[in-house]
Amino acid sequence: MKIYLDTIGCRLNQSEIEFFSLQFRAAGYELVGSMEDADIMVLNSCAVTAAAASDSRQKIRQANRAGVQQIAVTGCLASLKPDDLTQIEGVTHVIPNSNKNSLVSDILQIDQGSIDLDKIYREPIPGSRYRTRAFIKVQDGCDNQCTYCITTIARGPGRSQSIDTILRDIDFALKGGAQEIVLTGVHLGSWGYDLAPNQHLKDLIKLVLKNKDIPRLRISSLEPWDIDPSFFDLWDDERLCRHLHLPLQSGSASVLRRMARKITPDEYSVLVNTAREKIPDLAITTDVMAGFPGETEEEFKENFRFIDSMNFSGGHVFTYSEREGTPAVKLPGSVHNFTRKERSKALRDLIKLSEDKFKKKFIGKTLPVLWEHSKRLENDNWVLFGLSDNYLKIRTESPVSYVNRITKVKIKTLDDSVLSAKIMGLQ
Numbered sequence: 144m145k146i147y148l149d150t151i152g153c154r155l156n157q158s159e160i161e162f163f164s165l166q167f168r169a170a171g172y173e174l175v176g177s178m179e180d181a182d183i184m185v186l187n188s189c190a191v192t193a194a195a196a197s198d199s200r201q202k203i204r205q206a207n208r209a210g211v212q213q214i215a216v217t218g219c220l221a222s223l224k225p226d227d228l229t230q231i232e233g234v235t236h237v238i239p240n241s242n243k244n245s246l247v248s249d250i251l252q253i254d255q256g257s258i259d260l261d262k263i264y265r266e267p268i269p270g271s272r273y274r275t276r277a278f279i280k281v282q283d284g285c286d287n288q289c290t291y292c293i294t295t296i297a298r299g300p301g302r303s304q305s306i307d308t309i310l311r312d313i314d315f316a317l318k319g320g321a322q323e324i325v326l327t328g329v330h331l332g333s334w335g336y337d338l339a340p341n342q343h344l345k346d347l348i349k350l351v352l353k354n355k356d357i358p359r360l361r362i363s364s365l366e367p368w369d370i371d372p373s374f375f376d377l378w379d380d381e382r383l384c385r386h387l388h389l390p391l392q393s394g395s396a397s398v399l400r401r402m403a404r405k406i407t408p409d410e411y412s413v414l415v416n417t418a419r420e421k422i423p424d425l426a427i428t429t430d431v432m433a434g435f436p437g438e439t440e441e442e443f444k445e446n447f448r449f450i451d452s453m454n455f456s457g458g459h460v461f462t463y464s465e466r467e468g469t470p471a472v473k474l475p476g477s478v479h480n481f482t483r484k485e486r487s488k489a490l491r492d493l494i495k496l497s498e499d500k501f502k503k504k505f506i507g508k509t510l511p512v513l514w515e516h517s518k519r520l521e522n523d524n525w526v527l528f529g530l531s532d533n534y535l536k537i538r539t540e541s542p543v544s545y546v547n548r549i550t551k552v553k554i555k556t557l558d559d560s561v562l563s564a565k566i567m568g569l570q
Contacts, residue, residue: 146184364430375418537562
């Protein structure tokens, strides 16, 4: 039987389907790159917004139309709305987040202990979820109480993966040739808080860099209150990618209080400026939200001005979406949908300007790039697409496909937010 894996949403979902792929392959099953070729589809769903939930349902319907015999749905939507999913035609398994560890054995109806991972290693998932970078789950769940967030309900309390499990998963990836490891979690910065003795994420990062021959190590989203200036000393090791994703959500102090975020705009600004002073050419990306309940015109202007002052290198803008079960749905002052969308567009346009400004700084400079995708041209050359360590999207044309290789490039131009470059030589 052939297996198709897909996911909606966060990097943690990507890391989880990568581990499913190891288990399916260890059990002797083939992974395929399209629904049409699959006997079984596993969808790791998302419910962080209404749009993400809708996208998840749409994927299920597409798989049913494609003739997939068994459709298994897991992830946050499966945890929050299992009864709704069972009503969708074609769905044969609904597996909540709490049962993910036994997902593969449950679907295949085999004993968990019969899946032997000792002789297996990571291979990129075929199809749209192909990634040369390996996403490693180090933490799950969250103990924060942000009033808009449904993920804390869907994922449960925060819990850390053991060091042995993390190092094992990294070994799977390195044996498979991964050139970049990405550490992921729902509340990544809380890794180690629940271990005995207590540890901090920086302890894990030091351990990984010391014990594993990793070409590049990237850290995914971090809540800003989980780190302090000493955290940035880790970047003395050049293998650590110069990119921090620090969710802000709002530049208005009063909105942040209603969100129950554990930081003020001033504290956030100090942290970002310290990081930039310690790490040259650091990319800082963020998440921001428009239209949170009670957001006045003045609060939106505060948010806009603060984001403008931060000069982010990129970011995600979310239009506030009511999520049943969260405290925010009970807050007064609902913002009209038209106003939410209007404010979202203004923030996206603003961040796009600062993103392009950041990219232009690198024209004429040399950067290391990990090539992730390639496409053959009619002249037999390849168009390559990759990422610099500081999260710049780079494009080049080459007679050789260097996919999953790191090369040094010289940045030439910026076109449609993509930097074009010339390969200087292999790293």
